Amino acid sequence: MTTPVTFRPGTIEDSSAAFEIFRQTITDLGQRLGVQTISGGDDPEVLAQLWTRRRPLFEHLARTADQYWIAEKAGRAIGYARSIVRDGLQELTEFFVLSGEQSAGVGRGLLERSLPRQGASHRAIVATTDTRAVVRYLKVGVYPRFACSYFSRPARPASAPSDLAFEPISTSPETIARLQAIDLALLGHRRDEDHRWLLQNRSGYLYLRAGEPVGYGYAGYNNGPFALLHEADFPAVLAYAEQQAAAQGNDFGLEVPLINRAAVDYLLARHFRMDGFITMFMSDRPFGKFENYIFPSPPFFI
Numbered sequence: 001m002t003t004p005v006t007f008r009p010g011t012i013e014d015s016s017a018a019f020e021i022f023r024q025t026i027t028d029l030g031q032r033l034g035v036q037t038i039s040g041g042d043d044p045e046v047l048a049q050l051w052t053r054r055r056p057l058f059e060h061l062a063r064t065a066d067q068y069w070i071a072e073k074a075g076r077a078i079g080y081a082r083s084i085v086r087d088g089l090q091e092l093t094e095f096f097v098l099s100g101e102q103s104a105g106v107g108r109g110l111l112e113r114s115l116p117r118q119g120a121s122h123r124a125i126v127a128t129t130d131t132r133a134v135v136r137y138l139k140v141g142v143y144p145r146f147a148c149s150y151f152s153r154p155a156r157p158a159s160a161p162s163d164l165a166f167e168p169i170s171t172s173p174e175t176i177a178r179l180q181a182i183d184l185a186l187l188g189h190r191r192d193e194d195h196r197w198l199l200q201n202r203s204g205y206l207y208l209r210a211g212e213p214v215g216y217g218y219a220g221y222n223n224g225p226f227a228l229l230h231e232a233d234f235p236a237v238l239a240y241a242e243q244q245a246a247a248q249g250n251d252f253g254l255e256v257p258l259i260n261r262a263a264v265d266y267l268l269a270r271h272f273r274m275d276g277f278i279t280m281f282m283s284d285r286p287f288g289k290f291e292n293y294i295f296p297s298p299p300f301f302i
Helices: 012-033 044-063 106-114 131-139 173-186 192-201 231-247 261-269
Strands: 005-009 067-073 076-086 089-097 122-127 143-154 165-168 203-209 212-219 226-228 251-257 279-283
Touching: 005 106, 012 044, 012 067, 012 076, 012 089, 044 076, 044 192, 067 106, 076 106, 089 106, 106 131, 122 131, 143 261, 173 192, 173 203, 173 212, 173 226, 192 203, 203 231, 212 231, 226 231, 231 251, 231 261, 251 261
Parallel strands: 089 122
Antiparallel strands: 005 067, 067 076, 076 089, 122 279, 143 251, 143 279, 165 203, 203 212, 212 226
16 A cells, blocks of 8 residues: 655754755765765765754745645655745745655645745746756746856955955845845845845845945855846955955855856856856746846755
8 A cells, every 4th residue: 555645834843854855865866967966975974064054044944935845754754845935036945855755746746835826926946957856847837047056166365456345234224225226136026034044144245336335245154145236346256255265264165157157257267166066047937137146055045
């Protein structure tokens, strides 16, 4: 007799189980594609450190989710999917099913529940190249717009000539309004709850020219997002962020839309390594100026 699959809403208490499903699924995908998706492999100490670093993100997504569903078999979590809504944009942040359970309607059931058609003006997904998942996304009406890749290397001292001023982001209403204006200009939506989370977990900077805001960026153990009204400012902004990472003895990595020519050209010229694990930005309609943008790392949300 086949054990039935059940679905239930997820909670913040499911974060550890969701992370383990993510870890196993993304590791399996990497093995099938012949690329490394998690540095350190199955080393328990490395995985424990990774969970410590990813836990704030998983809990943030749980707290601010629009839909969050867990698939279970015999009381054991075998898959999950989650979406957020930010100012009309519905984004599927995660969709993972354990490799031995990718049948019997598990994926279809999770996607139907986590990505309802109502309640949003448009939809987006940062997707892996897993064929089975991509087919499901195509069936719900989202299509590839561009590819993304992670660029990294041990941070080195860096600089680039610029007339920009770098001002730490505060939580003042005036600063939040400036961030909102940049997001509306480049992405078409506000995401105040994400900025609040980023400011708790990364160092944020507002970039000013002659006293006027022209972009922002976040750096730390993980970097991004970076949003610039003028793409010619990417060399100065990225050099400033790498300089900070070098001073702390850290690696420096960025999740870059490959249509962002200014960032790609700068990083390749400075001998950054382009990761073999490619993702795709998919949406139900074109929107945003992603040639002026770098995703947060990891790219669970834009």
